[in-house]
């Protein structure tokens with residue numbers, strides 16, 4: 633109220649307090665960063681828990697042969713549309729599902745794959761007219777051979793997925809992964825000293 637020096641100092645001191653307040657705000661921010669880092673720490677703990685789950689739980693390895701013109705584009709669409717599906721699949725792009733030689737499938741199993749997916753254009757939509765008809769015939773016979781060798785037929789799947797079916801691709805991979813989780817690891821054809 634008075635205009636003496638004391639009063640003029642008071643606002644300064646308030647101002648000082650204000651600065652100090654800012655500093656406190658700053659320190660609170662620092663504090664919140666600490667809280668943030670604690671949160672990060674807890675997330676890290678969470679990821680460690682996930683890591684321990686990975687050690688304890690079986691996660692199947694899937695090799696997916698996808699034709700360039702339909703299924704690979706469908707998988708790409710699933711990715712760009714941010715549709716979630718299990719990360720268990722490793723994709724090998726082929727120009728047509730008809731390019732997949734049965735030996736490729738056998739090799740994948742020998743190298744430690746728990747399941748193999750071959751995916752191409754719907755019958756009648758093959759870019760090379762009738763490539764997927766050959767696929768269906770060849771690989772259906774292969775399934776019988778796999779069963780003869782002691783590999784469950786469910787470990788090998790053929791699915792037709794078009795370029796516009798991102799959701800279907802995600803469903804195919806999710807369902808196949810769930811089925812392989814139930815079946816457990818494939819050990820019948822794995823080479824000694826192979827991936828497992």
Ligand code: FES
Nearest residue numbers: 699728752753759
């Ligand atoms: S080009 Fe896709 S299955 Fe032949």
